[in-house]
Amino acid sequence: MLNNLADWKEIWAQAPAEGIALAMWRLPNQIQQVLLQDVRGGVRTDSDQLEHLGPGFLVGPFVGQPYFLQASSLLYKSMSTQTLNKPLQNSSKEDIAQKNLFKAQVAQSVVQIKQGQFQKVVLSRIDLQELAADFDLCDAFERLCQMYPTAFVAAIYLPELQNVWLCATPETLVSQDSEGIFRTISLAGTQSGLDAAGNLLSPSEARWSQKEIEEQAYVSRYIIECFKKIRLREYIENGPKTVLAGNLMHLKTEYSVDTLTQNYPGLITQMLGLLHPTSAVCGTPKEAALYWILQTEKHDRSLYSGYLGPINLASETHLFVNLRTVQISGNQACYFAGCGITEDSDPEKEWQETQMKCQTLQRVINASL
Numbered sequence: 303m304l305n306n307l308a309d310w311k312e313i314w315a316q317a318p319a320e321g322i323a324l325a326m327w328r329l330p331n332q333i334q335q336v337l338l339q340d341v342r343g344g345v346r347t348d349s350d351q352l353e354h355l356g357p358g359f360l361v362g363p364f365v366g367q368p369y370f371l372q373a374s375s376l377l378y379k380s381m382s383t384q385t386l387n388k389p390l391q392n393s394s395k396e397d398i399a400q401k402n403l404f405k406a407q408v409a410q411s412v413v414q415i416k417q418g419q420f421q422k423v424v425l426s427r428i429d430l431q432e433l434a435a436d437f438d439l440c441d442a443f444e445r446l447c448q449m450y451p452t453a454f455v456a457a458i459y460l461p462e463l464q465n466v467w468l469c470a471t472p473e474t475l476v477s478q479d480s481e482g483i484f485r486t487i488s489l490a491g492t493q494s495g496l497d498a499a500g501n502l503l504s505p506s507e508a509r510w511s512q513k514e515i516e517e518q519a520y521v522s523r524y525i526i527e528c529f530k531k532i533r534l535r536e537y538i539e540n541g542p543k544t545v546l547a548g549n550l551m552h553l554k555t556e557y558s559v560d561t562l563t564q565n566y567p568g569l570i571t572q573m574l575g576l577l578h579p580t581s582a583v584c585g586t587p588k589e590a591a592l593y594w595i596l597q598t599e600k601h602d603r604s605l606y607s608g609y610l611g612p613i614n615l616a617s618e619t620h621l622f623v624n625l626r627t628v629q630i631s632g633n634q635a636c637y638f639a640g641c642g643i644t645e646d647s648d649p650e651k652e653w654q655e656t657q658m659k660c661q662t663l664q665r666v667i668n669a670s671l
């Protein structure tokens with residue numbers, strides 16, 4: 303039947319030798335997990351028309367053409383009901399050299415903003431850690447599904463990249479359901495969702511500063527500008543409101559469009575092309591922010607802050623921003639996290655924010671020790 307955890311582990315173990323591309327995911331608020339195998343190994347596509355690609359899984363890098371994984375086979379199983387009984391621990395260490403470098407980059411970005419080069423930029427950094435000898439990808443995926451029920455949890459393997467990515471992201475980039483409802487969100491502004499004792503706070507306890515409200519408004523304005531470019535006026539806007547995303551809280555505004563009554567059949571393809579990379583992961587204006595990111599960051603973002611998700615499956619498409627994500631090569635884990643910088647940014651606070659974002663995955667992955 304190939305639908306229990308042991309079978310899925312076997313498929314993951316065999317994939318590199320067989321040159322098969324894999325994607326395994328669990329949509330937000332669902333219990334069903336899906337494992338897709340592409341015997342062709344996944345191919346680069348121009349994604350001109352998502353609708354024409356057929357059923358599969360799309361993986362777009364921060365910059366460049368996406369990979370399309372065709373659904374050669376699909377396996378389904380339910381999330382394990384076994385509860386996590388190991389304590390979660392925050393294991394991120396502070397590397398002083400990394401911290402100083404990042405804080406200097408944030409300070410330089412603030413200077414650029416004050417000089418009028420751009421208004422907002424999202425800078426990221428990496429945190430390299432060794433995985434425990436008994437780390438198991440499928441177990442970590444299960445734990446993330448249990449810990450973060452509202453996240454999109456996914457793991458992918460692409461033979462061309464020779465590494466695995468695992469994420470638990472709170473951010474929808476674009477989606478369209480079987481009734482033709484298109485959705486996107488504006489997500490930004492970050493604060494801890496835990497109190498000093500590590501208990502979850504309620505969203506009503508969040509207090510947002512002007513800086514964070516402004517930071518999220520850039521993303522909302524950017525989305526509305528994209529709608530304007532295609533002369534779409536009939537959209538529903540809901541928010542901003544505070545949402546919990548794992549150990550963090552963000553400000554979120556939801557946008558939806560009824561593509562059937564509005565007669566917009568290609569909206570999702572058009573919006574994907576216009577939106578990515580949004581002001582939530584790149585900045586405003588996009589070109590100047592992107593130029594600064596590529597000049598400043600010392601690492602290659604690769605698939606971090608790109609997008610991924612199932613397309614054309616059961617007449618639905620759900621693409622998410624690849625955040626709260628880790629790239630795994632052998633026993634090396636490379637965690638990625640970024641933060642939105644505006645003219646009011648404080649380098650120390652921005653560093654702390656990236657630490658909290660890395661911990662979203664680290665506290666769960668390291669709990670399997």
Ligand SMILES: C=C(O[C@@H]1C=C(C(=O)O)C=C[C@H]1O)C(=O)O
Pocket residue numbers: 424426473489490491492552582583625626638639640641642643659
């Ligand atoms: C860039 C990241 O997150 C994005 C940036 C946020 C912010 O700047 O506050 C919040 C949510 C995401 O849209 C990340 O998690 O790496």
